[in-house]
Amino acid sequence: MASEQRRQSHAFASSSSAKAAHFVEAKRSLPLCWINKQAGPGSVLAGPGSALAADATFVVAARRNQHLPRQIQSFLHHLPSAPGEAVSVLLWGPGGLLFRAHQAIKAQIERSSHWRPFRRLRNAAAGVGQDDSTRVGSGGPRAARVAARWAEQGMQAERQLLLEDAISYYEKAAAAEPGVAEYWARMSKACSDSSYLAGTPTDKAMALHRRAIELGVKAVEADPSSGFGWVACCVSRGRLALFMDNRTKVALARQAQDDVQKALRLEPNNDVAHHLLGRWNYEMASVNAVVRTLIHMLYGQALMAGSYKEAANCYLRAVTLRPDYLIHRVELGRTYVKLGQPQEAARELQAALELDVPDINAMLQKVDAVALLAKLKGSK
Numbered sequence: 001m002a003s004e005q006r007r008q009s010h011a012f013a014s015s016s017s018a019k020a021a022h023f024v025e026a027k028r029s030l031p032l033c034w035i036n037k038q039a040g041p042g043s044v045l046a047g048p049g050s051a052l053a054a055d056a057t058f059v060v061a062a063r064r065n066q067h068l069p070r071q072i073q074s075f076l077h078h079l080p081s082a083p084g085e086a087v088s089v090l091l092w093g094p095g096g097l098l099f100r101a102h103q104a105i106k107a108q109i110e111r112s113s114h115w116r117p118f119r120r121l122r123n124a125a126a127g128v129g130q131d132d133s134t135r136v137g138s139g140g141p142r143a144a145r146v147a148a149r150w151a152e153q154g155m156q157a158e159r160q161l162l163l164e165d166a167i168s169y170y171e172k173a174a175a176a177e178p179g180v181a182e183y184w185a186r187m188s189k190a191c192s193d194s195s196y197l198a199g200t201p202t203d204k205a206m207a208l209h210r211r212a213i214e215l216g217v218k219a220v221e222a223d224p225s226s227g228f229g230w231v232a233c234c235v236s237r238g239r240l241a242l243f244m245d246n247r248t249k250v251a252l253a254r255q256a257q258d259d260v261q262k263a264l265r266l267e268p269n270n271d272v273a274h275h276l277l278g279r280w281n282y283e284m285a286s287v288n289a290v291v292r293t294l295i296h297m298l299y300g301q302a303l304m305a306g307s308y309k310e311a312a313n314c315y316l317r318a319v320t321l322r323p324d325y326l327i328h329r330v331e332l333g334r335t336y337v338k339l340g341q342p343q344e345a346a347r348e349l350q351a352a353l354e355l356d357v358p359d360i361n362a363m364l365q366k367v368d369a370v371a372l373l374a375k376l377k378g379s380k
Contacts, residue, residue, distance in 0.1 A: 147177035151186065158190060158359045163197065166190040174222075184219035185228035188212040189359075192236045196360050206243050212236035227267035234259035234276050256280070271321035275328055278314030281306035282335060308338045319348075326355040330365040334372065342376050349373040 154169035170187035177183060192212035195205035213236040219229030234256045241252040257280060263273040284306025315332035322328060329352035336345035349369045357363050 143176045147173040147180065147183060150176065151183055154186060154190070155358070158193070159357075161197075161360055161363075163190050163194045163360070167194075179222050181219040181223035181226040181228040184215050184222055185232040188215035188219060188232035188236060191215060192239055193360050195239070196364060202243065206240065209236050209240035209243075213240065225266060227263040227270045227273060230259045230263035230266070231270065231272050231276065234263065234273075238276075238279070269321055271318045271325065271328065274314050274318040274321065275331065278311045278318065278331060278335070281311035281314060282308065282331070282338075285311065285338075308335055311335050312339060324355055326352050326357060326362045326369075327365045329355070330369045333369065337372065337376070342379070346373060346376050349376070 150169045150173035154166045154173065157163070157166035157169060167187055167190045170183055170190060174180070174183040174187060189212070191208050194200070195208045200208075213233060216229055216232035216236055219226070219232050221229075223229070237252045237256040237259065241249045241256070244252065256276075260273055260276045260280065263270055264277065267273065285308045312332065312335045315328060315335055318325070318328040319332055329348045333345040333348035333352065336342070336348065349372055352369045353366065353373070357366055
């Protein structure tokens with residue numbers, strides 16, 4: 001009896017498959033589960049040469065549906081009445097092919113990072129390059145990747161002048177890798193740069209510079225062997241000195257002088273440190289020996305002598321180390337003007353106008369370059 005039922009079942013399946021073969025068109029195949037509702041109950045599936053009706057429905061026997069894969073069951077559950085909409089659900093609906101592919105690509109983008117220094121992080125973790133090894137904190141490779149992504153977003157925010165967002169991103173990077181001085185230093189820079197935003201009151205600007213100094217000190221504490229922290233301290237102290245009384249201004253200037261010298265001892269090829277040393281020489285060039293002696297007598301602080309020629313040498317060194325950084329060329333051009341070399345100044349200023357503007361400081365320097373270049377052309 002059982003064998004007879006199996007033979008009947010096999011025969012029924014074979015006959016069903018044979019009938020299904022007649023429903024294949026020359027250029028496309030009609031799914032056997034589409035049934036035309038207009039034909040009424042008991043109608044057969046659409047035959048060769050026929051087209052699906054707009055109100056055709058997708059029907060699967062309940063007994064068969066129980067054995068379908070879970071994804072197909074989900075597809076059938078969300079399937080609309082029209083065939084065109086069914087294809088859309090298959091592709092974009094929950095669990096659909098394109099929907100899942102979109103989610104996978106999005107997740108991969110979240111995991112990846114286009115920050116070029118991150119490649120140096122991997123090399124440093126492997127022991128390649130002594131200079132890069134100081135960038136790796138104690139959080140492990142995963143923490144380094146997370147911190148690198150946050151830092152990349154911070155630099156993008158700086159480019160868009162969204163400095164509060166940049167500070168927030170750098171805070172997250174420093175939280176992921178607290179032993180990396182660069183993240184604290186970048187946070188310090190973004191905090192200090194916020195004082196350049198239009199409408200910033202004096203008291204807020206002073207508070208921002210003080211906060212930037214604190215962050216620079218944290219960068220030094222995170223990695224005393226890195227020049228990032230000393231450079232950040234030098235920048236912030238120099239900017240804060242502009243708002244202070246004479247005694248405090250001299251003390252901050254002396255501390256800034258010590259900071260840049262420490263940075264250069266640690267990293268002789270740090271272009272920003274050479275830039276800051278050039279800025280120091282530029283400012284001190286206008287202070288003669290008598291004034292420096294009075295400063296030493298009144299405030300007990302000895303300030304290093306400076307000259308425009310030495311400032312030009314420092315800026316030229318910075319340009320050599322990093323020729324695509326706008327502020328180096330603008331300051332070099334400004335110093336050439338002081339030295340009475342207008343052609344060299346115009347060359348550097350013109351080159352600066354063609355460079356990238358990565359932050360608000362570079363944007364303001366570019367404005368100065370345009371004005372100074374126009375002045376040079378007008379004086380001919």
